[in-house]
């Protein structure tokens with residue numbers, strides 16, 4: 001783990017010399033995203049085993065942010081905006097999960113920790129550039145997600161929300177998750193289907 005992080009940071013530092021800063025996430029960003037990745041690795045235990053069978057929470061349609069959303073939105077909006085959506089949506093999702101868990105629930109602390117890690121990720125995010133006018137579609141998503149008057153109409157399991165979070169994170173920040181056996185197609189559904197076959201318990 002330490003070695004691969006060092007390798008990753010080394011690789012990124014090397015890349016920074018040739019790529020414009022905007023294209024690659026910074027090493028600090030990658031470090032906080034990797035920490036988040038480690039924490040999310042336990043999501044099955046905390047968001048499925050610790051909860052009643054088929055337990056769902058109510059979310060806005062826009063809070064279901066999956067790989068298919070990314071491929072649809074990518075043609076219309078900027079990559080940086082997609083990252084902003086990812087950050088916002090998942091922070092809202094965690095707030096919703098926390099709201100339904102009593103403080104003494106065995107998954108409460110896990111959710112608080114995740115929220116904390118998200119805050120750390122946010123701190124190393126570049127602030128939105130004032131020159132970039134947000135796309136209309138993105139504004140719409142932000143407005144809906146932040147609308148506290150409506151609780152949303154979709155019922156989704158917390159585990160599947162965090163699965164979406166995990167996969168879309170790898171897709172949007174793939175430079176942070178390079179593996180030694182070459183480029184992974186994190187944005188493709190087949191990548192995750194393959195993974196599921198290897199670990200059939202991780203559904």
Ligand SMILES: *[C@@H]1O[C@H](CO)[C@@H](O)[C@H](O)[C@H]1NC(C)=O
Nearest residue numbers: 051052053054055056157203
């Ligand atoms: C949970 O959901 C699955 C799939 O929708 C269904 O087959 C199963 O019967 C459900 N289990 C319970 C206990 O409701």
Ligand SMILES: *[C@@H]1O[C@H](CO)[C@@H](O)[C@H](O)[C@H]1NC(C)=O
Nearest residue numbers: 061062063064065066069141
């Ligand atoms: C993702 O797609 C679903 C439909 O499959 C839609 O309901 C949802 O609003 C989309 N999410 C975002 C953030 O665009």
